[in-house]
Amino acid sequence: MNLPDILKHRHTTKAYDKNRKIPAPVVVQLLEALRYSPSSVNSQPWHFFVADNDEGKARIAKATSGPCAFNAPRVMNASHVIVLSARTSLPPEYLETLADQEQADGRYADEEARAQAHKGRAFFVGLHEQAGDVATWSQKQTYIAQGFLLLSAALLGVDATPMEGFDAAILSEELGLKEQGLAPAVIVALGYHSDADFNAKLPKSRLPEKAVFSHL
Template sequence: MTLLKTLTHRHTTKAYDKTRKIPVDIFAQLLEALRYSPSSVNSQPWHFFVADNDEGKARIAKATSGPFAFNLSRVTDASHVIALCARTSLPAEYLQTITDQEQIDGRYADDATKESITKGRNTFVGLHEQEGDLTAWTQKQTYIALGFLLLSAGFLGVDATPMEGFDAAVLDKELGLKEKGLTPAVLVSLGYHSDADFNAKLPKSRLSEKSLFTHL
C-alpha cells in the first residue's frame, strides 16, 4: 500500500467487529511503532497501557461512562485498546535509564559524546521544569507517538479510533496513574470496522492544499 493510499484510506472508526482480532504479529508491529516513535532529546516521556482482552478493556471502559458513553462500544468491541499516558516528571533516575540504554545501543562514540548528549537532555528537561510546562510538553511528545501509531495501523490495514472523550479522573484511579507519575493523554482503539461503521463509507474531506500551505 502506498503512503497516499494509506492516508486516504484510513479513517476514525465508529463501530468495530467484535469477532475479529488483530493477529499477534501485526499487533507486535504496532507496539514497535510506539516504541520507535521520536521524541525531543529522546526523552521518551510516556508509558502505554495495553488492553488485549475483555478484562483489560473493561477496566478502560470505566472511563467511558456518563457524557462519554458514546465511546463505550468503541472500547469494548475493539480488538485492542491502548491508553497513551504522559509522564508528569522526568527525574534524574529516569533520564539515567535513557542514557544507559543509549550506551547499550552504541550511540556514544566516546565518553565525551555521552557527556555532551546527556548534559543537553538534562538541560532541556530542566528548562521545561523551570517554565512549569513539563507535563504539557510531555503530552505533546506523546501525541507524536499517537501519530506514528495511527499511520502504522493504516499501513497495516488495521482500523483505529483516537479518543479524548473519556473521564481522565476515572482512568487515573483505575490504573493508579498519579502514583506512577503519569497522566492520561489519549485512548486508541484498534481492530477492524463492522458494517455499522458509517464513517468507513464516507469520502475523505480535507481543506484544499491552497488554503493549508504557504510556499515561501
C-alpha cells in the same frame, strides 16, 4: 504502496467487529511503532497500557461512562485498546535511565560523548522545568507517538479510533497513573470495522491545499 490512497482510506472507526482480532505479528509491529516513535531529545516521556481482553478493556471503559458513554462500545468491541500516558516529570534518575539505554545500544563512542548527550538532554528538560510545563511538553511528545500508531495501523490494514472522550480522573485512578508519575493523554482503539461503521462509507473531507499550505 501508494501513501495518498492509504491516507484517504484511513478513518476514525465508529464501530468494530468484536469477532475479528488483530493477528499477533501485526500487534507486535504496532507496538514497535509506538516504541520507536521520535521524541524531543529522545526523552521518550510515555508509557503505554495495552488491553487485549474483555477484562482489560472493561477497566478502560470505566472512564467512558456518563457523557463519554458513546465511546464505551468502541473500547469493548475493538481487538486491542491502548492508553497512551505521558510522564508528569522527568527526574534525574529517569534521565540516567535514558543515558544507560543509549549507552547499551551503542550510541556513545566514549564516556565524554555520553556526558555531553546527558548534559544536553538535562538542559532542555531544565528549561521546561523552569517554565513549569514539563507535563504539557510530555503530552505533546506522546501525541507524536499517537500519530505514528495511527499511520502504522493504516499501513497494516488495521482500523483505529483515537479518543479524548473519557474521564481522565477515573482512568487515572483505575490504572494508578498518578502514583506512577503519569497522566492519560489519549486512548486508541484498534481492530477492524463492522458494517455498522458509517464513517467507513463516507468520503474523506479536508480543506484544499491552498487553504493549508503557504510556500515560502
